[in-house]
Amino acid sequence: MTYWKSVLLVLVGACSYGVLSLFMKQSFQYGFTPYEMSSSQLIFGGLIMSIMALFFSKQRLRLKYVLILVPVSLMMASSSFFYHQAVSQMSASLAIVFFFQFTWxxxxxxxIAKRSWPSPAKWVSIVMLGLGTVLASGLGESGLQTISLTGLACGLLSGATFAFVIFFSGRILADMNPYLRSAISISLAAIMISIVYPPTFLINDRLWEGLLPFGLLVALFGSVIPIFCLSVGVPRIGNGLATILSAAELPAVVLLSSFVLHETVTWSQWGGVLMILAAIGVPQIKWKQLFMPSQSVHKKSA
Structure with missing residues (x-):
């Protein structure tokens, strides 16, 4: 797979999280809880990915794969757990700001893994992402009110654990068939989250009261698509760039909120979206060729 196809895959995976927020908001309006949606996201996601692995993976399931992928699944389940805890303790806009600390x-x-300092382009991108996140989330207008220390800790932990999900996606069994790898990691995460949030909706009537279609949708856009895209794309473009590209989730949330949910989006939020999109493009620019074109032309003529 080419470099730019891998970049596109990571962007698709990030934007799918934005679509996820749309269905999550609608499910809450129908009376379903964050715990039910978080559990169904991973349980149905693991089931869907396991079925796909049966058809598209030539690799066989081995116990060693399951054991090696435990850290990935643990971070995946932890990210879901801590984010939902953060949302229950503070406003959604503030929770997503803390979650987006996964970028830096x-x-x-x-x-740390490469023992090398980030490039100036990545530092510029991180600063722009930070400013853009504050604006796009609406935090710049709502301001900092009384913050729960528990919510603050959970918000930061959700971002840290998601950063590890991306980090492990590029390093643990990176050459493994992405269908089988995604099936194992999501299914393990489902088992882990079920220990904290017992999936009682599987034995009561909640599934038939409207939870099933929402559960399948959040599983598709919250687990299947993003985890598969990360499994394929991250090993080919690197963890640092994949982390920056994953910030496309927030612009997707703002766009969907405006055009689908018809929520009011301020000019400062649109400015934040544009800043995030610009920040994503910064690491892609060949700065040496941009500022020293004469040198490249000289080399071609020689």
Whole structure:
């Protein structure tokens, strides 16, 4: 797979999280709880991905694969758990700001692993992402009110664990068939989250009261598509860039809120969206060729 196809895959995976928020909001309006949606997201996601692995994976399931992928699944389940806890303790806009700290955490993890300092372009991108996130989330207008320390800790932990999901996606069994890898990691995460949130909706009538279609939708856009895209794309473009590209989730949320849910989006929020999109493009620019074109032309003529 080419570099730009891998970039596109990671962007698709990130934007699918934005679609996820749309269905999550609608499910809450129908009376379903964050715990039910979080559990159904991973349970149905693991089931869908396991069926796809049966048809599209030539690799066989082995116990060693399951054991090796435990860290990925643990971070996946932890990210879901901590984010839902953060949302229950503070406003959604503030929770997503803390969650988006995964951008600089992910770049830091890559720097530690490679023992090299991030490039100036990545630093510029991180700063722009931070400012854009504050604006796009609406935090700049609502301001900081009384913040729960528990919510703050859970928000930061949700971002940190998601950064590890991206980090492990590029390093643990990176050459494994993505269908089988995604099926194992999501299914393991479902088992882990079920320990915290017992899936009682599987034995009562909640599934037939409207939970089933929402559960399948959040599983598709919250687990199947993003985890598969990360499994394929991250090993080919690197953890740092994948982390930055994953910030496309927030612009997707704002766009869907405006055009689908018809929510009011301020000019400052649109400015934040544009800043995030610009920040995603910064690492893609060949700065040396941009500022020293004469040197490249000289080399071609020689």
């Amino acid at each position: 955490i992910g770049v830091l993890l890559e720097s």
